[in-house]
Amino acid sequence: KNQVEQSPQSLIILEGKNCTLQCNYTVSPFSNLRWYKQDTGRGPVSLTIMTFSENTKSNGRYTATLDADTKQSSLHITASQLSDSASYICVVSADSNYQLIWGAGTKLIIKP
Amino acid sequence: DAGVIQSPRHEVTEMGQEVTLRCKPISGHNSLFWYRQTMMRGLELLIYFNNNVPIDDSGMPEDRFSAKMPNASFSTLKIQPSEPRDSAVYFCASTSGGRNEQFFGPGTRLTVL
Numbered sequence: 001k002n003q004v005e006q007s008p009q010s011l012i013i014l015e016g017k018n019c020t021l022q023c024n025y026t027v028s029p030f031s032n033l034r035w036y037k038q039d040t041g042r043g044p045v046s047l048t049i050m051t052f053s054e055n056t057k058s059n060g061r062y063t064a065t066l067d068a069d070t071k072q073s074s075l076h077i078t079a080s081q082l083s084d085s086a087s088y089i090c091v092v093s094a095d096s097n098y099q100l101i102w103g104a105g106t107k108l109i110i111k112p
Numbered sequence: 113d114a115g116v117i118q119s120p121r122h123e124v125t126e127m128g129q130e131v132t133l134r135c136k137p138i139s140g141h142n143s144l145f146w147y148r149q150t151m152m153r154g155l156e157l158l159i160y161f162n163n164n165v166p167i168d169d170s171g172m173p174e175d176r177f178s179a180k181m182p183n184a185s186f187s188t189l190k191i192q193p194s195e196p197r198d199s200a201v202y203f204c205a206s207t208s209g210g211r212n213e214q215f216f217g218p219g220t221r222l223t224v225l
Contacts, residue, residue: 043205
C-alpha cells in the first residue's frame with residue numbers, strides 16, 4: 001500500500017535553532033517527492049520538488065534531501081524564524097500518476 | 113497573477129442545506145483538483161479535472177457530493193444535502209500539468225451544524 005509517514009508529529013524549537021523533519025515512504029513506482037508548508041488557515045505552498053535522480057534541493061533556509069534507496073527524505077530548516085511556524089507536509093507522487101500521496105504533516109512551532 | 117481563488121472563505125450552514133463552493137484556477141492551468149482536509153484524515157483528493165473533464169472522482173465520498181467544471185476558469189463543488197460530518201476545509205488546486213506543482217487556493221472552511 002502506498003504510504004507516507006512523517007516524524008515527529010509535532011516539534012517545538014527556539015527561534016534561531018535548526019531542525020530536521022523526517023519522511024519515509026513506500027510509494028512505488030516513485031516519480032517525485034515534494035515538501036509543502038502550510039500556514040494556519042491557508043493552503044499548502046510548495047517548498048521543493050525532487051525527482052529520483054536528485055538527492056538534495058534547497059530553497060533559502062530550507063534544504064530537502066532524498067535517499068531513493070532507503071525511501072527516506074528529510075527537510076532541514078536552518079536558523080529558524082517565527083514565520084517558520086507551520087505544518088510541513090511530505091508528499092510523494094507515483095510514476096505516471098497525477099495522484100499525490102500525502103503525509104500527515106509535522107506541526108512545527110518556533111518560540112521566541 | 114492572483115493565484116487560485118476560492119469562495120466563500122467561510123460557510124456555516126445547517127444540516128440538510130445545499131452548499132456550493134467555488135473555485136477559479138490560475139489562468140492557463142489545465143488541471144484542477146478539489147481536496148478536503150480534516151484533522152483526522154489530513155488532505156484527501158476528492159476529484160481531478162483535466163481540460164475541464166472529470167478524470168477521477170473516486171474520492172468523492174458519496175452521491176451527495178458533485179463537482180462541475182463548465183469552463184477553464186471556473187469549477188464548483190456542491191454538497192446536497194449537507195451533513196455535520198462534511199465539516200472540513202475544502203481546497204481547490206490547479207496545475208499546468210497533472211504531475212506538475214499544484215498551486216492551492218486559500219480554502220473554504222465549511223461548518224455544518
